Amino acid sequence: DIQLTQSPSTLPASLGERxxxxxxxxxSISNSLNxxxxxxxxxxxxxxxxxxxxxxxxxxxxxxxxxGTDYSLSISSLESEDFxxxxxxxxxxxxxxxxxxxxxxxx
Amino acid sequence: xxxxxxxxxxxxxxxxxxxxxxATSGFTFxxxxxxxxxxxxxxxLEWVAQIxxxxxxxxxxxxxxxxxxxxxxxxxxxxxxYLQMNSLKEEDTAIYYCxxxxxxxxxxxxxxxx
Numbered sequence: 001d002i003q004l005t006q007s008p009s010t011l012p013a014s015l016g017e018r019x020x021x022x023x024x025x026x027x028s029i030s031n032s033l034n035x036x037x038x039x040x041x042x043x044x045x046x047x048x049x050x051x052x053x054x055x056x057x058x059x060x061x062x063x064x065x066x067x068g069t070d071y072s073l074s075i076s077s078l079e080s081e082d083f084x085x086x087x088x089x090x091x092x093x094x095x096x097x098x099x100x101x102x103x104x105x106x107x
Numbered sequence: 108x109x110x111x112x113x114x115x116x117x118x119x120x121x122x123x124x125x126x127x128x129x130a131t132s133g134f135t136f137x138x139x140x141x142x143x144x145x146x147x148x149x150x151x152l153e154w155v156a157q158i159x160x161x162x163x164x165x166x167x168x169x170x171x172x173x174x175x176x177x178x179x180x181x182x183x184x185x186x187x188x189y190l191q192m193n194s195l196k197e198e199d200t201a202i203y204y205c206x207x208x209x210x211x212x213x214x215x216x217x218x219x220x221x
Contacts, residue, residue: 044204044211055209087152095170096142096154
């Protein structure tokens with residue numbers, strides 16, 4: 001199975017700050033990576049698919065990049081609604097696997 | 108608007124069975140590849156199973172942790188996908204989400220406990 005190492009597990013940040021979350025795969029996943037946001041009420045939303053394609057309706061302050069085994073999600077200027085959990089998912093091979101999550105919290 | 112609504116969760120004893128249903132609307136279900144994903148009490152997400160469309164011969168795939176115990180199926184006439192869970196274990200306790208492409212349901216809670 002492909003392991004996804006997501007870091008940091010917790011990310012304290014301030015409004016307006018730029019942050020980056022990392023997701024490292026145990027082998028190349030050829031850009032087959034999505035990013036998800038989960039709010040405290042459990043609602044899950046896909047933000048980015050195929051490494052860097054922004055989902056329709058997702059603010060442009062979100063961006064994704066990477067290749068091979070290393071991927072990242074960046075938020076250019078944090079707004080209050082961005083404080084949530086974030087997960088990466090690889091779909092290059094079965095079984096699909098998720099990162100362990102990053103809790104983005106207010107500093 | 109895409110909607111996914113999971114039902115059928117609950118409290119069940121170890122070794123027993125439970126069937127989850129995900130009723131969908133707002134997209135062409137018959138062409139969709141459907142997934143079940145679960146989230147443990149520790150908040151870890153785990154992919155559980157996938158079923159592809161008729162054009163892909165309804166191919167199914169499972170996580171190793173549920174293979175042989177869980178069965179994913181679909182009814183295109185009802186735009187619904189199912190997860191039959193047998194021989195449940197305490198470690199199957201989780202919120203179970205139905206997902207497709209860019210949409211997730213609200214989740215169904217399954218607790219396995221004696």
